[in-house]
Amino acid sequence: MRPRIFGIFASFLLLTACSPAPEQKNSASPPIGIVIHGGAGTILRENMTPEIEAAYRETLAEAIRVGYTLLKNGASSQEAVEKTIHVMEDSPLFNAGKGAVLTADETIELDASFMNGATLDAGAISGVKKVKHPISAAIKVMENSPHVMLSGQGADQFASEQGLEIVEPSYFFTERRINSLKRVKEAEEQTLSSAQTSLYLRNQRYGTVGCVALDAKGNLAAGTSTGGMTNKKWNRIGDAPIIGAGTYANNATCAISATGWGEYFIRSVVAHDISALMEYKGLSIQEASRIVIHEKVAALGGDGGIVGIDNRGNIAMEMNTPGMYRAHMDSEGTLTVKIFQDE
Numbered sequence: 001m002r003p004r005i006f007g008i009f010a011s012f013l014l015l016t017a018c019s020p021a022p023e024q025k026n027s028a029s030p031p032i033g034i035v036i037h038g039g040a041g042t043i044l045r046e047n048m049t050p051e052i053e054a055a056y057r058e059t060l061a062e063a064i065r066v067g068y069t070l071l072k073n074g075a076s077s078q079e080a081v082e083k084t085i086h087v088m089e090d091s092p093l094f095n096a097g098k099g100a101v102l103t104a105d106e107t108i109e110l111d112a113s114f115m116n117g118a119t120l121d122a123g124a125i126s127g128v129k130k131v132k133h134p135i136s137a138a139i140k141v142m143e144n145s146p147h148v149m150l151s152g153q154g155a156d157q158f159a160s161e162q163g164l165e166i167v168e169p170s171y172f173f174t175e176r177r178i179n180s181l182k183r184v185k186e187a188e189e190q191t192l193s194s195a196q197t198s199l200y201l202r203n204q205r206y207g208t209v210g211c212v213a214l215d216a217k218g219n220l221a222a223g224t225s226t227g228g229m230t231n232k233k234w235n236r237i238g239d240a241p242i243i244g245a246g247t248y249a250n251n252a253t254c255a256i257s258a259t260g261w262g263e264y265f266i267r268s269v270v271a272h273d274i275s276a277l278m279e280y281k282g283l284s285i286q287e288a289s290r291i292v293i294h295e296k297v298a299a300l301g302g303d304g305g306i307v308g309i310d311n312r313g314n315i316a317m318e319m320n321t322p323g324m325y326r327a328h329m330d331s332e333g334t335l336t337v338k339i340f341q342d343e
C-alpha cells in the first residue's frame with residue numbers, strides 16, 4: 001500500500017508544480033485609488049473660456065496620473081499624495097505654491113498639512129513665504145521634528161534646514177492674483193453691505209489643492225496645500241493646515257482633504273467629522289461626506305467641498321458650491337475629471 005500512496009502523492013506534487021499559475025484577476029489584487037481637488041467655489045460655465053477649462057482639466061489629469069503611476073508601481077500613498085500635489089503647486093492655475101493668492105500686504109503666506117492613515121502621524125506648516133513645495137515641508141515636520149505644526153519664519157527656516165527647495169517670494173506671484181487682490185481691495189473701499197462683501201470675498205477664493213490616496217498595502221494618506229484667502233490679514237490661518245479640519249487620514253476609516261471657506265471648516269472639524277461618522281455610526285464615506293458638507297457646514301453658512309477615499313477604494317467628491325475642480329483614478333486606471341457640480 002505504502003509505495004502506491006507515495007506514488008499518488010508524488011504525481012499530485014508534480015502536477016501542482018507543472019500546472020500554470022492561475023491567472024491573477026484584477027479583482028483579486030488589493031485596491032488602489034487616488035482622488036484630487038483643485039478648489040471649490042463659484043465655478044460657473046459662463047465664466048470660463050474653453051481654453052481655461054481645458055487647461056484645468058489637463059493639469060488635473062496630469063497631476064493625478066503622477067500619483068496613480070506611483071501607486072501602480074507599489075509606491076506608498078504618502079509618496080503618491082506628495083508628488084501629485086507638487087504638480088498642482090507648480091501650476092499657476094491653483095491657489096497653492098506658484099499662483100497662490102495674495103495677502104492684504106501683498107505678500108504670500110502658504111499653508112499645508114499631511115496625515116498618514118497607518119500611523120496617525122501628521123505634519124503641518126502655516127504662513128511660509130519661501131518654500132516651493134509646502135506639502136513637502138508639512139511632511140518633513142511630521143518625519144523630522146517632534147512637532148505637528150510649525151509657522152512663519154521658523155517654518156521657512158526648518159524647511160531650508162531640511163534641504164527643501166527655497167525660492168524668492170516673487171516666484172509665487174502671478175498677474176491674475178495681483179489683479180484679484182486689487183479687485184477685492186476696491187470692493188472693500190466701496191461701501192458694500194457686509195453680505196455683499198462676504199459674497200464678493202467668497203468668490204475670490206478657491207484653487208486650494210488636495211489629494212487622498214489608498215496604496216496596495218491598504219494605507220491611506222491625505223494632504224492639502226493652499227495660499228488661503230485673497231486679502232487675508234493678521235496672519236490669518238484657514239482649515240488647510242489644521243489636522244482634523246482640512247486634512248485627516250485613518251486606515252480604519254478614510255482619508256479626506258477639504259477646500260472651502262476655512263473658518264466654517266475649522267468650526268465643523270470637517271475632515272475628522274467624516275471619519276468619525278464612519279467609525280462610530282458605520283456610515284459609508286459618501287453618506288458621511290454628504291451629511292457633513294450639505295447638512296452641517298451648510299447649516300452654519302459655510303461652503304466648499306471635500307475629496308475622500310476609504311480603505312476599500314470607495315470615494316467621495318462632495319461639494320455645496322457650483323463647482324469643484326476634481327479628478328479620480330481607480331484601481332483599473334479609469335480616469336474621471338470634473339469641474340461643475342452637475343457633471
Ligand code: ASP
Binds near residue numbers: 208228260261263
Ligand atoms: N480652505 C482654504 C482656506 O480657508 C481656502 C480654499 O480652500 O479655497 O484657507
